[in-house]
Amino acid sequence: MAIVKVENLSKEFHIRKREDGLLGALKGMFNNKKIIKKAVNNISFEINRGEIVGYLGPNGAGKSTTIKMLSGILVPSKGSVEVKGVIPHRNRIENAKNLGVVFGQRTQLWWDIPVSESFSLMKHMYKIPKAQYKENIELFSDILGIADFYNTPVRQLSLGQRMRADLCASLLHNPEILFLDEPTIGLDVVVKEKIRDFIKEINKVRKTTVILTTHDMEDIEKLASRVMVIDNGSIMYDGKLDKLKDIYGxxxxxxxxxxxxISNFEELFKMGVNDISYEKNKIQIRYDKSCINSATIISWVMKKSKVKDFIVQGINADEVIRKMYKNPIKNLI
Ligand SMILES: Nc1ncnc2c1ncn2[C@@H]1O[C@H](COP(=O)(O)OP(=O)(O)OP(=O)(O)O)[C@@H](O)[C@H]1O
Ligand SMILES: [Mg+2]
Incomplete structure (x- = not known):
């Protein structure tokens, strides 16, 4: 059953045209010329309860704009959005009860007060029962280690601590849906890993539906089996990450x-290998799977020398997405 339904959704921004320089800026103040930016252009998708979906796309593609429409922060220009039966921008309070939202670039916590007090404000705002609040704080402390900075004012937190506190805050009221807009941006590998484990755990235990935008492919590899790729406001791909790898990888x-x-690799190149690098007793060979397979390569090498060991490496998601942005495919949807 779909918990998020998006149909022919668009968002246009009307931007006043500005010329370069100070004079241009001044002119712009009196000039009513506007340009229309289609940030999201007629997108449709459905997300089922319990799914973790990676929402990918280059800078300015329209990811945050979509998330903001799903959260009710922005009103769509066209089309419809429904989140657990609620139209987000029409009923923001009702929508907020079903949602946890984290914008990696911005905190939802109160800057000057300790994390603990921000949490208790949330408790009152969302009317969270005492037992649930206690249980959540304990669970989140366990997985995310927030106890270390529980009584520290938010402005004194490091980015990684702040992000962990934000994630906890977004989940205190047990929302069924979690929107995460770049939750691992700027974090070190250890904190990234903690956050990924946490998202995985919450999804597993509570069946929380998660939509996650990121530029970090490891987030996607570890968390999302389904990916949606948006570019220039349009959805270019919606499906399994593995299928995308098969096409591009x-x-x-x-x-x-x-x-x-081995002194001469001429034959291997003739057989369709793309590139060979050689260092001491290790050879790295790159090839296109559709031209030649690993078994053929290994048996060729074995004829020339004794093989001690070998590893085959497929393409990683990072490379797949980079290729996809360069050479989009529309007919896959
Ligand atoms: N409030 C706004 N007013 C005018 N234009 C906007 C506004 N918000 C976003 N845009 C424009 O809409 C487009 C989509 O922006 P959006 O923030 O959704 O991109 P994004 O996919 O989240 O990118 P990033 O990966 O950089 O976060 C961009 O061209 C952006 O400049
Ligand atoms: Mg964004």
């Missing part, structure tokens, strides 16, 4: 450890 590489050196 035809290039693989194989690393082979050999005993005696």
């Amino acid at each position: 035809t290039e693989e590489s194989i690393q082979i450890e050999i005993e005696s050196p």
Whole structure:
């Protein structure tokens, strides 16, 4: 059953045209020329309860604008949005009860007061029962280690601490849906990993539906089996990450450890290999899966030298997405 329904959704921004320089800025104040920016252009999708969906796209693609419409912060220009049966911008309070939202770039906590007090304000705002509040604080402290900075004012927190506190705050009222807009931006690997584990756990235990925008492909690899890719306001792909890898990720590489050196690779190139690098007793060979397979390469190498070990590496999600942005496919949806 779909918990999020988006149909032919668009958002246009009307921007006043500005010329360069100070004079241009002054002129702009009296000039009514406006340009229309289509930030989101006629997108449709549904998300089922319990799914974790990665929402990807280059800078300015329209990800945050979509999330803001789903959260009720922005009113759509066209089309419809429904989140658990609620139209977000018409009924923001009702919508907020079903939602947890984290914008990685901005905190929802009160800057000058300790984390603990921000949390208790949330408790009152959302009328969270005492037992639920206590249980959540304990659970979140366990997984995210917030106890260390529980009594510290938010403005004194490091980015990673602040993000963890924000994540906790967004989930105190047990929302069924979580929107995360770049939750791991600027964090070190350890904190990133903690946050990913936490999202995974909440999704598993509570069946929380998660939509996650990120530029970090490891977030996607670890969390989301479904990805939606948006570019220029339009959805270019909606489906399994693996399928995307199959389409774009035809290039693989194989690393082979050999005993005696091989002097001539001419034949391998003729067989369709793209690139070979050679260092001491290790050869790294890049090839297109659709031209030649790893077994053929290994058996060729084995004829020339004794093979000690080998590893085949597929393309990672990062490369897939980079390729996709460069060479979009529309007919896959
Ligand atoms: N309030 C606004 N007024 C005018 N234009 C806006 C506004 N908010 C966003 N835009 C424009 O809409 C487009 C989409 O922006 P959006 O913030 O949704 O991108 P994004 O996919 O979240 O990018 P990023 O990865 O950089 O966060 C951009 O061209 C942006 O400049
Ligand atoms: Mg954004």
